[in-house]
Amino acid sequence: MPLIDACATEDIDLEDVMRFDHGGHSYAIYRSPDDEFFCTDGLCTHEKVHLAGGLVMDHLIECPKHNGQFDYRTGEAMRAPVCVNLRTYKVTVADGRVLIDLG
Ligand code: FES
Numbered sequence: 025m026p027l028i029d030a031c032a033t034e035d036i037d038l039e040d041v042m043r044f045d046h047g048g049h050s051y052a053i054y055r056s057p058d059d060e061f062f063c064t065d066g067l068c069t070h071e072k073v074h075l076a077g078g079l080v081m082d083h084l085i086e087c088p089k090h091n092g093q094f095d096y097r098t099g100e101a102m103r104a105p106v107c108v109n110l111r112t113y114k115v116t117v118a119d120g121r122v123l124i125d126l127g
Pocket residue numbers: 068069070071072073087088089090091092105106
């Protein structure tokens with residue numbers, strides 16, 4: 025699958041997250057405090073809430089519903105009640121655009 029052009033780098037603040045919908049699926053794109061970009065599935069693995077409504081703290085995303093946490097770099101579930109990891113997607117930044125490999 026080709027890379028999908030999701031947004032401009034400037035569309036996401038440092039240490040923040042944005043929802044991105046594509047092909048009937050929802051993703052979350054993160055910009056870390058050290059200015060790297062990451063992408064995971066957009067819905068919490070606990071009760072399918074949009075993680076883009078949550079809070080980014082360092083390299084963690086905290087779900088807005090029950091405050092479960094994931095490491096958005098690896099998708100690893102870090103704090104209960106989440107116990108199923110998030111799927112992650114490779115991100116490339118080129119010419120100020122954030123490109124996601126959804127393959
Ligand atoms: S829905 Fe995300 S922690 Fe419960």
